[in-house]
Amino acid sequence: MKKKKTGIMQKGIVLVMCLVALLSLASCGSYKEVRSVDDLEGSRIGVQLGTTGDTYASDYEGDDAGTVIERYNKGNDAVQALKQKKIDAVIIDEQPALAFVEKNKDLKILDEEFAVEDYAICISKNNTELKKKINSALAELKADGTFDSIAANYTGNDDEKGKTPYVAKNIERPNGTLVAATNAAFKPYEYYDNGKMTGFDVDMIQAVCDILGMNLKMEDMEFDSIIAAVQSGKADVGVAGITVTEDRLKNIDFTDSYTTSKQMIIVKDPDAASVGGSISEKFNDNFVKDSRWEYLIKGLGNTLLITLFAIIIGIVLGFLIAIVRTNHDKNGGLTILNAICKVYLTIVRGTPVMVQLLIIYYVIFASVNTSKILVAVIAFGLNSAAYVAEVVRSGIMAVDNGQFEAGRSLGLNYSQTMKSIILPQAVKNILPALGNEFISLLKETSISGYIGLMDLTKGGDIIRSITYEPFMPLIAVAIIYLVIVMILSYGVGRLERRLKKNER
Amino acid sequence: MSDNQNFNNNVLIEVKDLHKAFGDHEVLKGINTTISKGEVVAIIGPSGCGKSTFLRSLNMLEVPTSGSVLFEGVDITDKSVDINKTRQKIGMVFQQFNLFPNMTVKENIMLAPVKLQIMGSEDAEAKAEELLARIGLADKAEMYPDQLSGGQKQRIAIARSLAMNPDVMLFDEPTSALDPEMVGEVLSLMKDLAKSGMTMVVVTHEMGFAREVASRVLFINDGTIQEENAPEAFFADPKNPRLKDFLSKVL
Numbered sequence: 001m002k003k004k005k006t007g008i009m010q011k012g013i014v015l016v017m018c019l020v021a022l023l024s025l026a027s028c029g030s031y032k033e034v035r036s037v038d039d040l041e042g043s044r045i046g047v048q049l050g051t052t053g054d055t056y057a058s059d060y061e062g063d064d065a066g067t068v069i070e071r072y073n074k075g076n077d078a079v080q081a082l083k084q085k086k087i088d089a090v091i092i093d094e095q096p097a098l099a100f101v102e103k104n105k106d107l108k109i110l111d112e113e114f115a116v117e118d119y120a121i122c123i124s125k126n127n128t129e130l131k132k133k134i135n136s137a138l139a140e141l142k143a144d145g146t147f148d149s150i151a152a153n154y155t156g157n158d159d160e161k162g163k164t165p166y167v168a169k170n171i172e173r174p175n176g177t178l179v180a181a182t183n184a185a186f187k188p189y190e191y192y193d194n195g196k197m198t199g200f201d202v203d204m205i206q207a208v209c210d211i212l213g214m215n216l217k218m219e220d221m222e223f224d225s226i227i228a229a230v231q232s233g234k235a236d237v238g239v240a241g242i243t244v245t246e247d248r249l250k251n252i253d254f255t256d257s258y259t260t261s262k263q264m265i266i267v268k269d270p271d272a273a274s275v276g277g278s279i280s281e282k283f284n285d286n287f288v289k290d291s292r293w294e295y296l297i298k299g300l301g302n303t304l305l306i307t308l309f310a311i312i313i314g315i316v317l318g319f320l321i322a323i324v325r326t327n328h329d330k331n332g333g334l335t336i337l338n339a340i341c342k343v344y345l346t347i348v349r350g351t352p353v354m355v356q357l358l359i360i361y362y363v364i365f366a367s368v369n370t371s372k373i374l375v376a377v378i379a380f381g382l383n384s385a386a387y388v389a390e391v392v393r394s395g396i397m398a399v400d401n402g403q404f405e406a407g408r409s410l411g412l413n414y415s416q417t418m419k420s421i422i423l424p425q426a427v428k429n430i431l432p433a434l435g436n437e438f439i440s441l442l443k444e445t446s447i448s449g450y451i452g453l454m455d456l457t458k459g460g461d462i463i464r465s466i467t468y469e470p471f472m473p474l475i476a477v478a479i480i481y482l483v484i485v486m487i488l489s490y491g492v493g494r495l496e497r498r499l500k501k502n503e504r
Numbered sequence: 505m506s507d508n509q510n511f512n513n514n515v516l517i518e519v520k521d522l523h524k525a526f527g528d529h530e531v532l533k534g535i536n537t538t539i540s541k542g543e544v545v546a547i548i549g550p551s552g553c554g555k556s557t558f559l560r561s562l563n564m565l566e567v568p569t570s571g572s573v574l575f576e577g578v579d580i581t582d583k584s585v586d587i588n589k590t591r592q593k594i595g596m597v598f599q600q601f602n603l604f605p606n607m608t609v610k611e612n613i614m615l616a617p618v619k620l621q622i623m624g625s626e627d628a629e630a631k632a633e634e635l636l637a638r639i640g641l642a643d644k645a646e647m648y649p650d651q652l653s654g655g656q657k658q659r660i661a662i663a664r665s666l667a668m669n670p671d672v673m674l675f676d677e678p679t680s681a682l683d684p685e686m687v688g689e690v691l692s693l694m695k696d697l698a699k700s701g702m703t704m705v706v707v708t709h710e711m712g713f714a715r716e717v718a719s720r721v722l723f724i725n726d727g728t729i730q731e732e733n734a735p736e737a738f739f740a741d742p743k744n745p746r747l748k749d750f751l752s753k754v755l
Binding site: 408 | 563565588589590591592594595596598600602603604605606615616619620661664665668
């Protein structure tokens with residue numbers, strides 16, 4: 001036993017080292033220095049997917065100069081790519097640009113602004129009532145100076161910053177809950193600080209809720225999902241430094257603009273000395289400071305929770321489907337149920353789990369306010385059931401038909417034969433395949449972030465969005481997944497050996 | 505055994521105009537016969553003649569296309585008959601033994617009586633031990649089938665059927681998958697069984713067994729019974745030219 005254990009440890013260490021080596025391979029590419037707006041032609045431009053920066057930059061796409069647009073889910077990702085010279089410039093809103101450059105001494109903002117635009121709160125087209133209320137609340141905030149105080153706290157000069165955060169009023173809130181969708185990786189408008197979401201937009205919408213007498217619930221999601229969430233009723237409003245554009249107005253309504261912003265260009269500062277810190281400094285910055293490791297722990301908790309319950313759904317439903325299918329194959333009955341199962345298997349196995357997750361969240365549970373964990377459990381459980389069903393079915397089919405005949409000839413009926421003779425043998429045969437299925441399920445849950453759920457991957461992403469440092473959070477997340485997978489494999493292996501003992 | 509020629513009226517199984525087709529291929533083309541209590545019927549015939557299919561029709565492991573099988577006077581081809589109840593009275597032994605590999609020898613024998621609530625598990629255990637003693641394998645009770653020889657496996661398969669106290673035992677080529685040196689132990693157990701008065705229907709290639717133990721021998725060819733007789737007459741004086749031809753090849 002002891003020998004085996006060290007074997008697994010060594011294997012793990014080698015794997016981690018390979019991973020690190022792969023990740024640290026320098027990314028090579030032809031870097032082009034961008035000094036002005038004119039230089040953008042022919043360069044590689046990074047933008048945040050679905051932002052106006054994306055819209056503007058898209059005009060360059062496909063031109064003769066060979067401009068390439070790289071679209072990232074978060075501004076942070078674009079900035080990280082720029083730092084590693086994977087791209088030449090990032091077009092992004094002014095305030096986040098300032099925040100990024102402040103944090104990253106090797107970047108600078110070009111003096112020349114790219115475009116000027118208005119920010120507003122987006123709201124469903126048929127919600128004019130709420131729009132009116134928010135507009136009047138915004139007007140009130142501007143009139144009584146609250147708005148300026150919030151603005152100064154986040155976008156003011158160095159003397160003003162951080163002095164006047166808005167504090168939610170302690171009042172009665174009889175008018176329900178306002179669900180506000182945002183993308184909390186857009187400092188200073190919305191971002192995580194000490195595990196809490198904060199920022200210009202967050203304070204502003206809180207102030208609006210205080211006036212309207214409503215509770216506020218912030219939903220963190222990908223930026224390009226916000227408008228869809230508001231349209232589908234998942235959220236009442238979108239507050240994420242959203243620019244009013246012609247295209248967006250076709251789908252969604254906006255309140256009055258609350259501030260203006262400029263689209264700026266961030267490039268690498270050729271004069272900056274190369275930045276870096278010791279490993280212990282980086283470790284401290286990524287995990288220890290402000291208890292940032294808690295993002296990983298909380299995310300890990302959610303990942304395990306989702307995986308566990310999805311496995312339970314997968315096993316129960318998967319076995320049921322497999323039994324219906326084999327019963328049909330062997331006895332010819334259950335035609336309708338079998339047909340339903342077949343359609344289910346075809347759809348689930350024929351579409352990506354990510355799309356299924358989004359459909360369940362945005363379409364099936366569109367109008368219901370369901371817990372995201374529950375949505376993820378259902379999505380991954382339903383997905384897993386399809387694969388479990390086929391694994392179980394193949395396991396049942398692999399049991400010699402003579403076993404079945406022996407059971408039936410003794411007078412056991414179909415289900416008794418199945419339960420006492422066939423399934424125990426089938427389960428033993430399929431255990432490795434089932435173990436693999438659950439290992440991939442665990443890893444698949446890493447897409448939960450797409451519905452704004454903070455799983456382990458998303459937890460690492462949040463740290464990354466605070467520290468602008470991809471290496472440590474990503475490696476940490478990878479190692480945690482790896483360790484859990486190794487524990488799972490070990491458990492399955494033990495179970496397998498225990499069942500094998502029965503035979504010899 | 506010559507007095508077995510006189511059929512008593514104690515009919516156990518009656519087969520009437522039994523047909524079975526797999527798709528377009530007709531395997532059984534009208535079988536008629538009657539099996540009485542205490543009879544040992546050996547069925548011989550060339551490969552693919554339908555003798556196994558006929559045997560498997562007797563407990564509905566193969567569902568006939570037409571015709572009827574009356575077991576103790578009840579037509580078991582009728583869908584309203586609870587076939588599971590009937591099968592409890594019809595033991596079956598397979599060419600490939602079909603022991604349950606994930607259970608010990610004792611568990612194999614106890615499974616059906618306990619699951620079907622015919623015996624409590626203590627009674628079933630006593631029964632299993634008694635049967636194992638009878639077949640001379642009492643020391644193998646806690647072993648798994650994969651640890652046993654073919655002959656031992658088949659004897660345990662027979663014990664497993666006997667645990668249900670069947671009225672008749674069907675044997676589907678019980679020695680065909682065995683190494684030659686193990687055929688004897690299985691045949692001798694079957695002989696003992698026959699002596700104890702068990703009704704048996706045996707599909708076999710062991711002509712010696714048919715001649716020595718059977719009370720009647722059936723020759724099935726091309727989906728019908730072409731000759732049936734007491735063993736002495738059957739082997740000494742075959743009438744059907746196909747049977748003559750067949751016997752000349754196997755004897």
